[in-house]
Amino acid sequence: MSTSQTTITDEIKEKKENFFKQVVDQTSEIGNEINRALKSTKEITRQTSMLSTTAKIEANRAGDAGRNFLVVSESIDDLSRKTDDVINKMEQETIQEIENISQVIKTKSISIQGNRLANFALTNIRLVDRNLFERAADIRWWATDDILIKSLIERNDSTFADVKHRLGVILKSYTVYHDLILCDTNGLCIASGEDQFHLTGRNFSDKPWFTSAMNTKNGEDYGSDTVHKSPAINDDFTMVFSCKLHESG
Structure with a gap:
């Protein structure tokens, strides 16, 4: 309806x-x-x-x-x-x-x-x-993006800039998201689609959404967190979805 x-x-x-x-x-x-x-x-x-x-x-x-x-x-x-x-x-x-x-x-x-x-x-x-x-489907689909996977393999400023641009383009098409970020295996945020929250360079290894994603076996699974006020986005209510990137997609 x-x-x-x-x-x-x-x-x-x-x-x-x-x-x-x-x-x-x-x-x-x-x-x-x-x-x-x-x-x-x-x-x-x-x-x-x-x-x-x-x-x-x-x-x-x-x-x-x-x-x-x-x-x-x-x-x-x-x-x-x-x-x-x-x-x-x-x-x-x-x-x-x-x-x-x-x-x-x-x-x-x-x-x-x-x-x-x-x-x-x-x-x-x-x-x-x-x-x-839809949020779970989104995060699993984006985790297969070649630009994101390439940046984690090559790890240089050029590929990180490509990721930032890519995440920014996605954000403009989806109004439900505060931000999209890419973290390495240590939980360090290496790129963010939104500048206002200053998330690049922060470590999220202790967050439930990060640990739950890292514990998944393949790209069909995903991690998440409960609805909560997030200091990272000015104490606004949020729910985080996450998915581990695999080199094979």
Whole structure:
């Protein structure tokens, strides 16, 4: 999958996540609005019931004159009870259903986000794995370069200059490398592709990447070091790959 395809896919997933979040928020807000409306209706019903009770008392005091009004107040009281029943049912069922829907959507949203993060992690793992494979392939290929092998055999300023130029050309084509160096069997750096780190003339015989390379049996094997801050390149994070040169290539 290309970078552009990955970006488009990530954008689609992000839109889905935002959509689910908006649905959850809006559903919760609807539930809150309904809840507030039910509370207001309940309060009105309570007040209506109180008025109905007061009306009953006054109707009873009025005797026969208040009998007709007593029938009306009882109807109002009955309506208040029915309204209370409806409100209670809505509180128990409708509001609960809205909360259940919100929870389902929220769970789905979390699941999608988890899948997205897992895909990100897998993509990064593949990128790192591919990068490490390519670095190992690079160093083994360059170890067969005739210019490098010749300089170690003849060991003169002219061949060292050729190596420096060769390493510099390679560096310009690969942005992932801080520097490329050539060391002799004693660990002495005899040429470097980058001048700013002043690595030429330094001895690296005690470095794990040097000893591991020297212990390999052929050009198919390579040495390396762990990721670390390197004083040699201004304490920047680096990982060193190395390969022993063989006269036969």
